[in-house]
Each structure stands twice: as C-alpha cells, then as structure tokens.
Amino acid sequence: MSKELSTEEKIREAAKNVFIAKGFDGCTSREIAKAAGMNVALVNYYFCSKKQLFKLVFEAALEDFMLSTVEVFKKDLSLESKMRIFIEREFEFLILHPDIPRFILSELSRGDKCEFDHAGILDKIADTGVFEELLDAQEKGIIRKVDLTNLMLLIMSNCHYPFMAKPLMKYLNGLSEEEYQERLMLQKQYVTEMLIGYLFIPKTNN
Amino acid sequence: MSKELSTEEKIREAAKNVFIAKGFDGCTSREIAKAAGMNVALVNYYFCSKKQLFKLVFEAALEDFMLSTVEVFKKDLSLESKMRIFIEREFEFLILHPDIPRFILSELSRGDKCEFDHAGILDKIADTGVFEELLDAQEKGIIRKVDLTNLMLLIMSNCHYPFMAKPLMKYLNGLSEEEYQERLMLQKQYVTEMLIGYLFIPKTNN
DNA sequence: AAGAAATTTAAACGCTTGTTTAAAATTAGT
DNA sequence: ACTAATTTTAAACAAGCGTTTAAATTTCTT
Incomplete structure (x- = not known):
C-alpha cells in the first residue's frame, strides 16, 4: 500500500478530510493533528497556522472542483456529446467527493x-x-442564446445540488444511503435529458 | 415603528441573523448578545444554552424554508399554473432570504x-x-413519471442553487450585486420554462 | 562516531469560549 | 410603601482554543 506519505502530506491529507467534513469553524487544530496521528505543534511547524493550512486545502479543493471535468471540452466531439460526457463526469466526480460543493460554497x-x-x-x-x-x-443557432452565467448556473445547479441536499432529502423521503445513490443515478439521466432538451435548439428540416 | 419587541424576541431575532450569516460554529454567544444589545447572560437566562437557541432558530428557518411556498397547491388551478406560481414564489422568497438554503443544508x-x-x-x-x-x-400522463424524490430534486436544485452559489458566480464572472440580481431574474424564467418543458408531456392531437 | 540540522514532543502561553453565580435593578402584587 | 418576584448586570468559572517555546529525539553530513 501507499503508506509512504511524509508527515507534511499526512497532515495535509488529514486537514482536507477534517476541513471538508466540519468546516474551518467546526474543527480544531488538535483534531486535525489527531486525525493525522501527530502532535498539535507539528501542524504549525509545517503550515504556520490553521488559517494558512485551510487556505491551501480550500484552494486545492476549489481547483479540483472547477477543473476536474472541463477538459472534455478540449476533445474533438460534438457539443452535445461534450455536454453529456461533462455531466456524466461531474456526477462521477461528485459521487467520489460528495461534500465538496457544500464545502466550497459554505466557506x-x-x-x-x-x-x-x-x-x-x-x-x-x-x-x-x-x-x-x-x-x-x-451564434450558429445550435444552442439557446442564454448568458453564460445563466448557462453555468443551469448546469451546476442540477449537478451539485443533489449532493448538497442529501441529508435533507434522505430524511424527507426516508431513504437509505443505497436508495439515495439509486436516485442520484436516475437524477443524472433526468438532468442530462432535461438540460440537453432545453439548451439545444432542435434542427428544423424545412 | 415596531420597536415593541420583548427582550426574548430581540435575542431570538438577533440569533436568527447571526446564526444564518455565520453558522453555529462561526459565531459566539457574546456576538449574539451584542447584536441584540444585551448582556451575554441574558441569552442563557431566556434560552438555557447556545445549542437550544440554535435549535429553535434552525427549526423555524427550516419550516419557513419548506412551507413558505407550497400552499399554492391548495388552490384551484391547473398543475402547470401551480408549478409556475410555485417557482415564482420560491424565487421571491429566496430574494428576501438568500442565505437560508445554504444555512439549512450546511447545518x-x-x-x-x-x-x-x-x-x-x-x-x-x-x-x-x-x-x-x-x-x-x-397516472393521467400529464407529467413525466419520475420518482417524487427526483422531481423534488429537479425543482429545488434549480431554485435554491442560484442563491447558494452567488459568491462563487459573482467572482467567476466578475459581476456586481445588481448584475447578479438581474441574472437571478433571468434564471427564474429559464428555470421555469426548462422544468415545465421537461416535466409536462405535450398533448398529442391524434 | 561526532556534531549540526531537522523533526517531534510535552508543556505552557494568553485569550476566548459557553455557562454560572450572586448581586443589583426593575417590575409586580398587595 | 413594602415585599417578593422578575429581569438585568458584571464578574468569575473551568475548559478549550490557536500558537509558541524549549527541550528531546531523530536524521543528515562529514
């Protein structure tokens, strides 16, 4: 196994988990140190302060969050294919990191x-x-003329929110974790069809 | 003006504002007391503990959040009209209380x-x-057969997320508050048309 | 192997936290 | 007006916070 993590990396990794789970205000330096199996002082020895460590974790998470799925647009595919793959990968990323959207937007x-x-x-x-x-x-009339801010909001809303609202929805609908995961897989399909159907203007054959 | 608030109500009101803005972990009892113009001890005199005061504030916010707009479904209108009015009112509510979705889901x-x-x-x-x-x-084939959990997610995603993502979107797109409010008004239109268009099955005339 | 540098530790620092106490000020009841 | 109950205050409490210190330990260099 990859147990060859340096002390600095162990702290960074523990900090990521703790910060994302509990937020900056919701955890303590000692908690992060304990999660990394270290003394409290080592956190500041390597990262100067809780704030600075948080800044590193947050910026890394934000970059992951924003960049993990956009490289599909470098490929040579139709825009519709790219959009479908983008949403597919966005959901894949969020299944692995379901707490990141709430973490980013909260902080x-x-x-x-x-x-x-x-x-x-x-x-x-x-x-x-x-x-x-x-x-x-x-310009070419392939997709609806919507301001890019609104376009981003339409896509991000439908990808991120289902993961952010998991605790609320699980309670309200009395669902187990497995049942909610099933709903998420269905949601991916619905969201894809809804967004494609709304954004892409059907070709008129006349 | 309605300056006739009792001490208890003043604390509750101040606590609501502070808790929603900063979260349970992000604020102190003294901060709430100061916002209410009171001594710290009064907070516990009336509400026993920070936790208990938070519980009251949270439950009130959750109820507001979930119930403020559903009474439209008691009215005698077509389902499509109800859906349009529901989204309209949801956005109206969120313009007045833009921090509530993030507060509820975070906490x-x-x-x-x-x-x-x-x-x-x-x-x-x-x-x-x-x-x-x-x-x-x-059953009648008026709207798409989608599990109600997924249906709720589709609607809530598109209403709540644009308010939750405001800080991120304002930065990413370099928008002022006024410009973002304009985008929100546009978003309401797009979301309504997209959801209605996706959920409602067009009548086939054959 | 010896000394220097880097790492890790336990302990302490001053400060803030949520909560409690006990006295002061106000209000209510008769 | 006097007493009792309620409300408000300032002060204190132990516990926990982020951070620092200085000594102990390990690692590196020669």
Whole structure:
C-alpha cells in the first residue's frame, strides 16, 4: 500500500478530510493533528497556522472542483456529446467527493477567513475553449442564446445540488444511503435529458 | 415603528441573523448578545444554552424554508399554473432570504450539533395535497413519471442553487450585486420554462 | 562516531469560549 | 410603601482554543 506519505502530506491529507467534513469553524487544530496521528505543534511547524493550512486545502479543493471535468471540452466531439460526457463526469466526480460543493460554497459565503487565490482557475477553464465554443454555438443557432452565467448556473445547479441536499432529502423521503445513490443515478439521466432538451435548439428540416 | 419587541424576541431575532450569516460554529454567544444589545447572560437566562437557541432558530428557518411556498397547491388551478406560481414564489422568497438554503443544508450536513424536530413538516406539505396531485398527474400522463424524490430534486436544485452559489458566480464572472440580481431574474424564467418543458408531456392531437 | 540540522514532543502561553453565580435593578402584587 | 418576584448586570468559572517555546529525539553530513 501507499503508506509512504511524509508527515507534511499526512497532515495535509488529514486537514482536507477534517476541513471538508466540519468546516474551518467546526474543527480544531488538535483534531486535525489527531486525525493525522501527530502532535498539535507539528501542524504549525509545517503550515504556520490553521488559517494558512485551510487556505491551501480550500484552494486545492476549489481547483479540483472547477477543473476536474472541463477538459472534455478540449476533445474533438460534438457539443452535445461534450455536454453529456461533462455531466456524466461531474456526477462521477461528485459521487467520489460528495461534500465538496457544500464545502466550497459554505466557506466562500463568508470570505473573511482569508482571501483565496481564485486566479488562474477561470483562465484554465477558458483554456479549454469551452466559452468560445458555447458562444459560437449560440451564434450558429445550435444552442439557446442564454448568458453564460445563466448557462453555468443551469448546469451546476442540477449537478451539485443533489449532493448538497442529501441529508435533507434522505430524511424527507426516508431513504437509505443505497436508495439515495439509486436516485442520484436516475437524477443524472433526468438532468442530462432535461438540460440537453432545453439548451439545444432542435434542427428544423424545412 | 415596531420597536415593541420583548427582550426574548430581540435575542431570538438577533440569533436568527447571526446564526444564518455565520453558522453555529462561526459565531459566539457574546456576538449574539451584542447584536441584540444585551448582556451575554441574558441569552442563557431566556434560552438555557447556545445549542437550544440554535435549535429553535434552525427549526423555524427550516419550516419557513419548506412551507413558505407550497400552499399554492391548495388552490384551484391547473398543475402547470401551480408549478409556475410555485417557482415564482420560491424565487421571491429566496430574494428576501438568500442565505437560508445554504444555512439549512450546511447545518444539516453535520447533524451532531443537536437533533432537529423535522416532524410535522412533511405532514404539512402533504396536507396541501401536492403529492397526490403529482402522482395523479403522472397516472393521467400529464407529467413525466419520475420518482417524487427526483422531481423534488429537479425543482429545488434549480431554485435554491442560484442563491447558494452567488459568491462563487459573482467572482467567476466578475459581476456586481445588481448584475447578479438581474441574472437571478433571468434564471427564474429559464428555470421555469426548462422544468415545465421537461416535466409536462405535450398533448398529442391524434 | 561526532556534531549540526531537522523533526517531534510535552508543556505552557494568553485569550476566548459557553455557562454560572450572586448581586443589583426593575417590575409586580398587595 | 413594602415585599417578593422578575429581569438585568458584571464578574468569575473551568475548559478549550490557536500558537509558541524549549527541550528531546531523530536524521543528515562529514
């Protein structure tokens, strides 16, 4: 097994798990140290402060969150195929990391904890050419002319929210974990068909 | 003006604002007391503990959140009209209380803080007859046969997420508050048309 | 093997936390 | 007006917080 993690990496990994599960305010330095099997002082020895460690974890999570699935737009496929694959991969990513959307949006909502370096993320997304491709498709009448902010919201809403709302929905509908996972797989299908059906303008044969 | 709030009500009101803005872990009893213009000890004099005060605030917010817009299903309108009005009111509610979805889902995601009484909420929703009406419409072929959990997810995703993602979207797209509010108004239209278009099966005239 | 550097530890620092106490101030009852 | 009950206050409590210190241990260099 890959037990060859350095102390620094062990702390970073433990911090990621604890921060994402409980949030910056909801955990302590000692808790992170214990999760990493270390002394408290080592956390600050390697990362100076709880804030700084959090900043590293958050920025890594944000980058993962935003970039994990957009590289599909570099491929040579039809826009509809790309959209389908994008949603497919987004759900795959979120099944592995279901807490990341809530973590990102929660921590971002009160940004006084520390300023984050979002810089570069938008550039990396832009580098895939996705924005040009969408605008081009709008010009050609392939997809609906909707502001890209609204377009992103439509897609992200339907991908992220089902994972964020899991505790609420499980209770309200009395579902087990397995049953909710089944609903998530169905949701992926519905969301894909709904978004494709709404965004893509049917070809008129006249 | 209605400055006739009792001490207890002032604390409850201040606690609501502070808890929703910063979360249970992100604020202190003294902060709530100061926001209410009171001594710290008064918080516990009236509400016993921070946990108990939070429980009251959370349950009230959850009830508001889940019940504020469902009474439209008691009215005598077509299902499509009800759905349109429901989404309209959901957005209206969220423009007034944009932080509630994030608050509810965040605090619910680590339920060890205290157990909440969700009981009754589902019953009150059921009392509007919305579930029977939806199942009936599915039987009659008016709307798509989709599990009600998935149906709720489709609607809630598209209503709640645009408000939860505001900090992220404002940064990513470099938008001012006013510009984002404009996008939200547009989003309401898009979401309504997309959901109606997907859920309702077009009448076939043959 | 010896000494220097890096790592790890236990202990302590000052400060803030939620909560409690006991006295002061206000209100209510007669 | 006097007493009792209620409300409000300032002060204190132990416990936990993030962080620092200085000594112990390990690792590296020669």
